[in-house]
Amino acid sequence: MGLIVQKFGGTSVADIDCIRNVAKRVANTYDQKNNVVVILSAMAGTTDNLIEMANKVTPAPNKRELDVLLATGEQTTAALLSIMLQSMKYPALSMLGYQAEVVTDHTFGNARILEIGANRIKDMIKKRKIVVVAGFQGCDTQGNITTLGRGGSDTSAVAIAAAIKADICEIYTDVDGIYTADPNICKKARKIKEISYDEMLNMASLGAKVLQIRSVGFAKKYRIPLHVRSSFNEEEGTMVVDEDSGMEQLVVSAVTHNKDEARITLKKVPDQPGVAAKIFTPISESGILVDMIIQNTRAGGQTDLTFTVPKADFVKALEVEKKVAGEIGAQDVFGDKNIAKVSVIGVGMKNHSGVASIMFHTLAKENINIIMISTSEIRISCIIEEKYTELAVRVLHTAFGLDKD
Amino acid sequence: MGLIVQKFGGTSVADIDCIRNVAKRVANTYDQKNNVVVILSAMAGTTDNLIEMANKVTPAPNKRELDVLLATGEQTTAALLSIMLQSMKYPALSMLGYQAEVVTDHTFGNARILEIGANRIKDMIKKRKIVVVAGFQGCDTQGNITTLGRGGSDTSAVAIAAAIKADICEIYTDVDGIYTADPNICKKARKIKEISYDEMLNMASLGAKVLQIRSVGFAKKYRIPLHVRSSFNEEEGTMVVDEDSGMEQLVVSAVTHNKDEARITLKKVPDQPGVAAKIFTPISESGILVDMIIQNTRAGGQTDLTFTVPKADFVKALEVEKKVAGEIGAQDVFGDKNIAKVSVIGVGMKNHSGVASIMFHTLAKENINIIMISTSEIRISCIIEEKYTELAVRVLHTAFGLDKD
Numbered sequence: 113m114g115l116i117v118q119k120f121g122g123t124s125v126a127d128i129d130c131i132r133n134v135a136k137r138v139a140n141t142y143d144q145k146n147n148v149v150v151i152l153s154a155m156a157g158t159t160d161n162l163i164e165m166a167n168k169v170t171p172a173p174n175k176r177e178l179d180v181l182l183a184t185g186e187q188t189t190a191a192l193l194s195i196m197l198q199s200m201k202y203p204a205l206s207m208l209g210y211q212a213e214v215v216t217d218h219t220f221g222n223a224r225i226l227e228i229g230a231n232r233i234k235d236m237i238k239k240r241k242i243v244v245v246a247g248f249q250g251c252d253t254q255g256n257i258t259t260l261g262r263g264g265s266d267t268s269a270v271a272i273a274a275a276i277k278a279d280i281c282e283i284y285t286d287v288d289g290i291y292t293a294d295p296n297i298c299k300k301a302r303k304i305k306e307i308s309y310d311e312m313l314n315m316a317s318l319g320a321k322v323l324q325i326r327s328v329g330f331a332k333k334y335r336i337p338l339h340v341r342s343s344f345n346e347e348e349g350t351m352v353v354d355e356d357s358g359m360e361q362l363v364v365s366a367v368t369h370n371k372d373e374a375r376i377t378l379k380k381v382p383d384q385p386g387v388a389a390k391i392f393t394p395i396s397e398s399g400i401l402v403d404m405i406i407q408n409t410r411a412g413g414q415t416d417l418t419f420t421v422p423k424a425d426f427v428k429a430l431e432v433e434k435k436v437a438g439e440i441g442a443q444d445v446f447g448d449k450n451i452a453k454v455s456v457i458g459v460g461m462k463n464h465s466g467v468a469s470i471m472f473h474t475l476a477k478e479n480i481n482i483i484m485i486s487t488s489e490i491r492i493s494c495i496i497e498e499k500y501t502e503l504a505v506r507v508l509h510t511a512f513g514l515d516k517d
Numbered sequence: 518m519g520l521i522v523q524k525f526g527g528t529s530v531a532d533i534d535c536i537r538n539v540a541k542r543v544a545n546t547y548d549q550k551n552n553v554v555v556i557l558s559a560m561a562g563t564t565d566n567l568i569e570m571a572n573k574v575t576p577a578p579n580k581r582e583l584d585v586l587l588a589t590g591e592q593t594t595a596a597l598l599s600i601m602l603q604s605m606k607y608p609a610l611s612m613l614g615y616q617a618e619v620v621t622d623h624t625f626g627n628a629r630i631l632e633i634g635a636n637r638i639k640d641m642i643k644k645r646k647i648v649v650v651a652g653f654q655g656c657d658t659q660g661n662i663t664t665l666g667r668g669g670s671d672t673s674a675v676a677i678a679a680a681i682k683a684d685i686c687e688i689y690t691d692v693d694g695i696y697t698a699d700p701n702i703c704k705k706a707r708k709i710k711e712i713s714y715d716e717m718l719n720m721a722s723l724g725a726k727v728l729q730i731r732s733v734g735f736a737k738k739y740r741i742p743l744h745v746r747s748s749f750n751e752e753e754g755t756m757v758v759d760e761d762s763g764m765e766q767l768v769v770s771a772v773t774h775n776k777d778e779a780r781i782t783l784k785k786v787p788d789q790p791g792v793a794a795k796i797f798t799p800i801s802e803s804g805i806l807v808d809m810i811i812q813n814t815r816a817g818g819q820t821d822l823t824f825t826v827p828k829a830d831f832v833k834a835l836e837v838e839k840k841v842a843g844e845i846g847a848q849d850v851f852g853d854k855n856i857a858k859v860s861v862i863g864v865g866m867k868n869h870s871g872v873a874s875i876m877f878h879t880l881a882k883e884n885i886n887i888i889m890i891s892t893s894e895i896r897i898s899c900i901i902e903e904k905y906t907e908l909a910v911r912v913l914h915t916a917f918g919l920d921k922d
Binding site: 173174 | 533536537567570571573574575577578579581582583585586588589592593595596597599600601603604609610611613615616637660662
């Protein structure tokens with residue numbers, strides 16, 4: 113007996129057979145006397161196809177209208193699942209973003225949820241209906257259709273779970289949980305049984321593949337337990353919960369890696385106030401996201417400054433900075449695409465010293481040079497040469513006691 | 518300078534190139550200082566594909582949810598045309614049924630329009646925006662998505678034209694107007710320049726191919742002039758207008774034919790009160806539409822009764838009536854699928870006698886036997902043997918002076 117939100121991703125509703133499987137799972141949950149609200153993505157590939165169609169018209173489609181177009185994807189799956197459940201004699205009905213009162217700001221293509229009325233959802237739950245909500249979409253205060261950006265259905269699910277005070281939000285996807293490392297490069301990786309919201313938030317590279325990071329922030333804020341699991345089997349997945357919930361607090365819970373960044377260095381930058389702003393303003397105006405930034409003080413009023421950007425933006429960022437270097441009188445600008453970021457993450461880190469020392473020692477033992485370091489309260493990240501990525505992940509996984517038996 | 522509603526059918530928005538042509542036409546109308554509201558159908562074939570998809574789930578999809586699914590078709594074209602117009606620097610925006618305040622009853626799949634707020638459309642027109650409305654869809658008073666049935670976009674267009682008091686409603690389609698007869702069987706058929714609402718309403722078979730008959734009733738009620746024309750050329754099409762508008766009132770404006778009906782006869786029916794109800798109630802309960810009914814009084818308290826039904830329902834109707842015949846004591850039931858209906862239509866008929874006489878004479882001269890006759894104020898229809906259809910249309914077309922030079 114509970115109120116359960118179940119979110120199914122694009123691969124889980126890829127065709128009629130997949131939708132039938134989803135219907136069976138929803139029906140089964142309902143039969144166990146639970147109330148169920150389902151949130152759906154579009155069929156795998158649909159959103160990309162729709163974007164391609166719009167791009168045939170123009171390379172820069174109007175954003176309001178693109179959202180109207182993209183919203184058809186989730187409308188289709190929501191209708192089809194409702195038809196399926198009805199044909200199985202379950203009292204299902206679909207709701208689109210505006211019907212579920214998912215009110216957002218006006219940022220078409222990447223809207224933020226302002227509030228969720230969910231009055232109609234609550235009414236329907238009282239009548240023991242199964243409500244199937246089209247994910248990824250909302251409407252602004254003027255009634256325009258908006259979409260929530262890539263992976264937005266996760267955010268829809270968590271936000272609706274919060275609005276209706278659901279007991280749990282289950283995220284069904286094509287992987288069966290969160291792992292201590294990428295199983296493709298670390299054979300000894302284990303599925304994590306429980307992980308905290310904060311750890312999940314710090315696991316961008318491992319986590320983002322299965323869960324939109326924005327939705328985790330939502331879940332944390334409203335304390336909605338998430339259960340990340342596979343829609344293709346019955347196995348328990350990974351619970352994402354509050355760290356005070358009595359979960360075991362490992363010093364390090366996971367080792368992640370990311371090969372999608374490149375490094376740019378400005379050499380002998382004059383060490384004056386305002387220089388950093390001159391370096392990063394044009395980058396941000398070009399829409400390039402900077403991840404890590406490191407600056408070392410050097411003798412003679414000059415400093416070296418290094419930062420990382422997505423590999424896809426490397427050429428553009430280098431171009432921008434060459435212009436900047438001329439203006440501010442830096443000696444040289446160069447970059448490197450052959451780097452990777454390796455991180456260790458764990459809430460236990462807060463209470464244990466020595467994690468950094470173990471990490472640096474472990475890498476040194478393998479002759480892996482550390483190019484940059486950055487840390488958060490529960491994460492330490494090192495930039496290394498790309499070719500050492502797999503080796504680094506494996507030795508760190510072993511060093512922090514994460515290997516399975 | 519005017520307020521023009523332009524409706525484009527499925528073949529006019531069948532792909533990106535077609536949508537580009539539509540955009541050019543809309544832009545051209547706008548450039549001539551007109552305000553333009555566009556109503557779109559789904560791409561040709563889309564609605565059928567969506568129905569097929571739903572039927573893969575179940576042969577009888579839930580009607581509310583089917584409407585949610587079908588509504589994506591017009592949502593897609595409305596978004597794409599708006600994107601196209603925006604890319605051409607025209608201030609276009611799309612509106613879905615609920616955004617355009619197309620309020621309907623709750624009959625999912627075949628909803629009737631109750632009222633159209635159109636406040637937002639009017640606001641946008643004042644701002645010189647081009648409003649692109651998804652046709653075929655509305656919403657009921659509870660906010661559920663509804664659709665208006667086959668050809669419903671025509672009704673959307675005329676109803677919106679009425680709500681915003683448009684000067685004209687242009688119906689763009691894949692034919693270039695209404696003809697005096699089907700040009701495929703009557704080479705001398707001419708395009709009609711002007712026709713009255715009532716004539717159009719009586720031209721089901723010729724007219725329905727280009728215009729949903731329900732929309733003509735709407736146009737008549739609110740006196741919206743319709744212009745039926747091709748989206749593939751610039752030629753003037755056919756104006757559908759009020760008969761008092763000064764149009765030339767021909768005695769006969771067109772000759773139409775219909776091969777889609779079959780005849781059923783009940784022989785020696787006891788001529789008692791209540792018998793007709795016993796004959797037609799089970800037919801209507803089977804969802805079969807009866808067109809013509811004829812009953813002749815016969816000696817001895819018995820009568821023969823004949824009626825026509827769509828050919829597709831012939832077997833079912835015959836079955837139903839065989840049961841009825843037993844119950845009411847009729848002597849026999851038999852039917853005939855090889856019949857056709859030929860009609861002459863014209864508002865001038867009201868003031869001229871002798872039309873029936875010319876029609877019967879013309880058919881008799883060719884030895885065409887008349888099986889049944891029915892009339893309206895401005896139409897005379899004869900049921901004949903199917904094999905004479907083309908001949909009958911041609912000789913009537915000549916007899917009433919409709920042949921082109």
